[in-house]
Amino acid sequence: MEIKIESSLKSQSIALITGGNKGLGQQVAKELVGQGYLVLLGSRDFENGKKASEEIGESAYPIQLDVTDAQSINSAAERITAEFGRLDLLVNNAAIAQSGNYSSVSEVLESSKASVASLDEIRTLFETNVLGVLAVTQAMLPLIRLSNSGRIINISSALGSLTLNSDVNFPYRSYFGATYSASKTALNAMTLALAIELEETGIKVRAASPSFTATAMNDFQGTDSVEVGAKALVLAALDTDSPTGSFTGPDGPLPW
Ligand SMILES: NC(=O)c1ccc[n+]([C@@H]2O[C@H](COP(=O)([O-])OP(=O)(O)OC[C@H]3O[C@@H](n4cnc5c(N)ncnc54)[C@H](OP(=O)(O)O)[C@@H]3O)[C@@H](O)[C@H]2O)c1
Numbered sequence: 001m002e003i004k005i006e007s008s009l010k011s012q013s014i015a016l017i018t019g020g021n022k023g024l025g026q027q028v029a030k031e032l033v034g035q036g037y038l039v040l041l042g043s044r045d046f047e048n049g050k051k052a053s054e055e056i057g058e059s060a061y062p063i064q065l066d067v068t069d070a071q072s073i074n075s076a077a078e079r080i081t082a083e084f085g086r087l088d089l090l091v092n093n094a095a096i097a098q099s100g101n102y103s104s105v106s107e108v109l110e111s112s113k114a115s116v117a118s119l120d121e122i123r124t125l126f127e128t129n130v131l132g133v134l135a136v137t138q139a140m141l142p143l144i145r146l147s148n149s150g151r152i153i154n155i156s157s158a159l160g161s162l163t164l165n166s167d168v169n170f171p172y173r174s175y176f177g178a179t180y181s182a183s184k185t186a187l188n189a190m191t192l193a194l195a196i197e198l199e200e201t202g203i204k205v206r207a208a209s210p211s212f213t214a215t216a217m218n219d220f221q222g223t224d225s226v227e228v229g230a231k232a233l234v235l236a237a238l239d240t241d242s243p244t245g246s247f248t249g250p251d252g253p254l255p256w
Contacts, residue, residue: 016039041063090152092152111179129187158254208232210250
């Protein structure tokens with residue numbers, strides 16, 4: 001089922017966020033709407049996206065989007081092309097921390113160690129967190145090129161920073177493993193590659209990390225609320241001015 005968007009709303013800045021049906025994605029969507037954006041709230045389960053959009057209210061519209069499904073991505077791109085003809089902001093937020101086969105966060109961390117990590121698990125995580133981001137970005141790029149202020153924000157993590165994890169004093173260093181963290185490192189590489197390629201176009205490509213936020217991803221063990229956690233993401237998403245290729249977190253720039 002699709003929801004038709006009134007043509008009178010088309011003068012607004014248009015954002016697409018993946019995995020917008022809950023957690024940080026829904027919070028970012030809410031705040032973008034608060035900033036006057038029309039937000040296409042991507043959700044792999046349309047009904048979940050519809051419910052999340054209704055919670056946000058006007059200017060949030062659900063769109064079915066599974067970042068691992070080429071047909072779903074193409075349908076979303078076709079719909080945005082037909083109804084808006086451009087995209088101003090793409091927030092690649094959707095991600096998974098594990099395949100769903102674990103019973104606790106500590107089990108996930110233990111099984112992410114490079115010496116024992118399942119190759120299938122690594123493939124599954126990279127499929128969503130890295131290739132999914134690239135697939136959505138490639139499909140949406142023609143629409144972003146038509147914006148006067150095109151931006152692509154990839155939601156990453158300090159856990160993916162090679163520089164931070166090389167520092168013996170980094171408190172989360174023991175979490176650096178071959179699954180989720182490494183997928184965020186690879187996402188950072190894709191972010192920088194795209195930023196370099198698109199430098200001349202004016203399209204800003206950024207990676208941004210939230211603080212440690214209580215969401216389903218960490219079994220709600222994060223220390224911050226989504227309102228606090230999303231701050232750095234919203235700042236990066238709304239930043240039309242500072243140089244492309246940035247990686248920022250709650251306390252400012254992060255090293256790659
Ligand atoms: N929470 C933290 O402390 C933290 C820290 C650093 C970085 N991050 C990053 O922040 C972002 C948001 O995470 P979160 O904490 O808000 O987690 P979350 O509540 O688990 O939300 C993840 C979202 O991604 C969606 N998703 C997963 N696979 C998808 C797919 N194949 N296609 C489309 N959507 C998919 C989920 O949809 P379903 O509801 O259908 O599963 C959900 O909407 C992620 O990129 C995460 O890595 C979070």
